[in-house]
Amino acid sequence: MNSNETPFALVPEKALLASLPEHYKKRFETALLLMHDTLTEGLCWEQIAKQSAISPYHFHRQFTLLFNETPGQYLNRLRLQYAVYLLFTAKHKKITDIALLCGYSSSQAMAKALKRELGTTAKNIRQLIHSGTPEKTSELMAKLAHPGNEHSLETQLAKSMPCELVWYPTRGMKKQHFPEFDWDIIFETIGEKSTQLISATPVSELERPWKDISYTIGNWYVPEEDYDHYLPEGYFLCCEVYIVSDVAYIAAIEGLFEQAEKLGYEVDTSGYLIEMVRHVELTLTGGATFAFQIPIIT
Incomplete structure (x- = not known):
């Protein structure tokens, strides 16, 4: 590949926003950046919408139509992605510290989210990186992927x-x-x-x-x-x-x-x-x- 070429972006958010008018795209980009940058603060999606100059009603409706999930579901999935990332890489961090960094009110709150959405525990995730296989890790990550019609958007891209x-x-x-x-x-x-x-x-x-x-x-x-x-x-x-x-x-x-x-x-x-x-x-x-x-x- 020529070094001057733009690499293929395997980023669902970029693909989904590409079709929007520029003024809508800017607002959604602001909202998504806030979601990613303020995880530790534990902001809800309504607060994100207001800080992005979008009414919560219109944000919820437009976001759900575009992303195939509600802004609340997206934010919850984002927290879980970050939690799994830290459980894999920050081996010396306590579970409670990881929970707070991801915007959960407590380790118990994160534990409930992991069990409900991924069917596993923080301890099992940490063990996976040693005793698990690439296939098992892929199965876990598939549950964190952006939902699509038949396959995740990452897989489709x-x-x-x-x-x-x-x-x-x-x-x-x-x-x-x-x-x-x-x-x-x-x-x-x-x-x-x-x-x-x-x-x-x-x-x-x-x-x-x-x-x-x-x-x-x-x-x-x-x-x-x-x-x-x-x-x-x-x-x-x-x-x-x-x-x-x-x-x-x-x-x-x-x-x-x-x-x-x-x-x-x-x-x-x-x-x-x-x-x-x-x-x-x-x-x-x-x-x-x-x-x-x-x-x-x-």
């Missing part, structure tokens, strides 16, 4: 994600050590330097529990004489996508494998799923542009 078959020569990197591989933690740790990293995960291990999957992470932005690990040459089905949630991250990778099957390509199970960060926005509501690549037998 991933089906139209532009892909390209590209041949790559042998690529080298200098291996880097991270105690646990999680892009969000890496973003928080090294910031913009994340764009110098490449991650390689054996395709044959993607059905294993997380703890049994081996990752090789390296810095490709170093002199060739410093390389200590190499990725074999070959054809890869590639996409570049802008995402702002873990739900979209999973949808993009699953969508790439589905597109390979649809196009009649055979995935090389002896190769690697490649992930690279092209750009990262280091803000609470910011996203990241990823390059995903899967090996293809030709």
Whole structure:
């Protein structure tokens, strides 16, 4: 993909707002930004509407028609997304602290929401990242996705994600050590330097529990004489996508494998799923542009 091209945005909100007149779009963008930025404050959707200069009645009606869920349902889902994200990444935070950060009045209130909407507990979610599998994690994230007609909007968008078959020569990197591989933690740790990293995960291990999957992470932005690990040459089905949630991250990778099957390509199970960060926005509501690549037998 040409570096000057705009990456495909796997962001339901962007897709849904695209058809609105400019003045409506600005108001909805303000409301959505407030929802994301003020989670800790625990604002209700009516307060969000008023601060966005929209009457609660019109906001509820227009939002529901456009988003296929009420503003209250959207806000509740957003809180749950953030709660799951923190349970995965903030391992040293207490459950009560996470609940308050997500706008819940107490850990009990968050526990009820997790049980009602996801059918699980905070403890089980924390265990999932170790003893669970990518498939189990995907099933959990699917419950947090933006509702669509037949499939979630993230899944629908991933089906139209532009892909390209590209041949790559042998690529080298200098291996880097991270105690646990999680892009969000890496973003928080090294910031913009994340764009110098490449991650390689054996395709044959993607059905294993997380703890049994081996990752090789390296810095490709170093002199060739410093390389200590190499990725074999070959054809890869590639996409570049802008995402702002873990739900979209999973949808993009699953969508790439589905597109390979649809196009009649055979995935090389002896190769690697490649992930690279092209750009990262280091803000609470910011996203990241990823390059995903899967090996293809030709």
